[in-house]
Amino acid sequence: MNAALPQPDCSEVTLGGTLGLKAFLGVPAGAKGLVIFAHGSGSGRMSLRNNYVAQRLRHAGLSTLLLDLLSPIEEADRRNVFDIGLLASRLRLAVDWAAANPTTSGLSPAYFGASTGGGAAIRAAAGDPRIAAVVSRGGRPGLAGADALMQLRAPTLLVVGSLHGIVIDLNQAAASAMRCEHHLAIVPGAGHLFEEPGTLDQIVELASAWFLHHLRENTS
Numbered sequence: 001m002n003a004a005l006p007q008p009d010c011s012e013v014t015l016g017g018t019l020g021l022k023a024f025l026g027v028p029a030g031a032k033g034l035v036i037f038a039h040g041s042g043s044g045r046m047s048l049r050n051n052y053v054a055q056r057l058r059h060a061g062l063s064t065l066l067l068d069l070l071s072p073i074e075e076a077d078r079r080n081v082f083d084i085g086l087l088a089s090r091l092r093l094a095v096d097w098a099a100a101n102p103t104t105s106g107l108s109p110a111y112f113g114a115s116t117g118g119g120a121a122i123r124a125a126a127g128d129p130r131i132a133a134v135v136s137r138g139g140r141p142g143l144a145g146a147d148a149l150m151q152l153r154a155p156t157l158l159v160v161g162s163l164h165g166i167v168i169d170l171n172q173a174a175a176s177a178m179r180c181e182h183h184l185a186i187v188p189g190a191g192h193l194f195e196e197p198g199t200l201d202q203i204v205e206l207a208s209a210w211f212l213h214h215l216r217e218n219t220s
Contacts, residue, residue, distance in 0.1 A: 007055050015067065015097040021090065023067030026054065027103055031063040033132060033215035034107040036094050038087065038124070040115025040139070044068035049194070050114060053137075053204055060208040062215075063107055067094055069120070084143050087120035095130060108132040108218045110154075110211050115192075118158075119143025126151040133214035135159065135207045138167060138192050141174035149174055155181040157210040159203055161190030183210075 010026040024045050027034075035057055037050050045051075045066040054064035069090040074080045091111060098104040110133040113121030118139015125131040126148035134156040141149065141158060156178065158171045168186060175184050185206050190199035 009058060016093055019071050021068050021071065023065055025065050026058045027063040028058045028061055030061060031107055032061050032212060034063040034065060034098055034104050034109050035112050035211060036091060036109055037066045038091055038111055038113035038117030038121040040117040049200060052200060056204040057208055062211055063104060065094060082116060084119050084123050088123035091120060091124035108215055112207060113139050116140055116143060122152055123148045125154045132218040133211050135210055137203055138194065140170060142170055146177060149177040150179055152178055152180045155214045157206065158184045159206055160186055161192060161194060162186050162188050163191040
């Protein structure tokens, strides 16, 4: 699962000015919010897993934005893949872009982070009252930093696989530092990449319920 083509219900957009960051935007009728994806370990908008999750979220009535957080030149330097501050700044750029885009300006934003993207999503959400919710899949929330974990106000769902013990410990430690509403969900029989049958569907169910609940609260 390394690459995917955009789904028929998506369009390709470019944001970031001269950065020229490519993204897939999908906006279903009556969308209830916009989920912006923070990919991990150098993955981008072509991630097959995240495209699958995004497609399912759109079926649940949520808009999705899957973007490359790094330009091709930046991707050539592997240090950028783990630069949480840089990745978080690109997520904030995406929120600014969505707020100015007529198609998405009325949608409350939320983040879905995977792997190192979980840390970037939390860093980006900390101190930003626009963010309605955060979901981290198999993520490294501690990479956001202690200050970000304490400043975070967006309701945050941490999801990890039961077979990935060290990541469970890392997520438990991060959760203990949070002052916002949060929950740690452990998916039975799942490893780091949630490749086991049915485990990615459980991610979708958990994430869509979390997003829809908190997006309703944010607009009520």
